[in-house]
Amino acid sequence: MSSNARAKVRLFVEQPLGAVQPVPLTREQAHYLFGVMRMGVGDSVALFNGQDGEWQAEVAEAGKRGGTLVCREQSQPQVMPPDIWLMFAPIKKARTDFIVEKAVEMGVRRVMPVHTAHTNSERIRQDRLQAHAVEAAEQCGGVFVPEVVELIKLDRVLGSWDTGRRIAFCDEALAGETGRLPDAPGPWAILIGPEGGFSEHERKRLRGMACASPISLGPRILRADTAAVAALTLWQSTLGDWA
Secondary structure (H helix, E strand, O other): OOOOOOOOOEEEOOOOOOOOOEEEOOHHHHHHHHHHOOOOOOOEEEEEOOOOOEEEEEEEEEOOOOEEEEEEEEEEOOOOOOOEEEEEOOOOHHHHHHHHHHHHHOOOOEEEEEEOOOOOOOOOOHHHHHHHHHHHHHHHOOOOOOEEOOOEEHHHHHHOOOOOOEEEEEOHHHOOOOOOOOOOOOOEEEEEOOOOOOOHHHHHHHHOOOOEEEEOOOOOOOOHHHHHHHHHHHHHHHOOOOO
């Protein structure tokens, strides 16, 4: 297969990838490739597993309930995103999906839904959000899929926080005021509050942590999903791999 014949379909797999490595397909993957996309033996598929980069593979066996792909050549090396986590209070389903999708596209290492005092959504489907992260990576050409963890209370997260990781908490109370992101390299986490904002207890606790820095996202109060994109853009352009 020529290196110019780049596959149009990308698929995340959990198997190791390497030259002439066979990759068996699950029933769901086989249905997608052969039933939905109408692919057949000899067609090209781009594979990635978050560890071995992207590989151009060829359909060797195609069936209704399974199949096999064979890796031919590596098309992208494995590149890890910067060590940035995104913590956010879940909101409505579609907007939470948007936050996860954009976090993947913008290069986040871990996605952490947190329950705050004013969080409206009491539950999430971690498995569904993780699958959404996989789909986002497949579509945007990335070779890394961040872990989406289970919903956890913010107080519990902060109680066991590793102070070697700085926190940029986006405080809506600073709208229109100064509150810049410190130019401090190293591991970071961005914290986006809920639609109702942080409680005074949460704000006081965060301001009392030496590793936490309150930041402003400009003169206007942003929706939570917009704030996540704005904060990630600010961090990536200042301290991340956009700088």
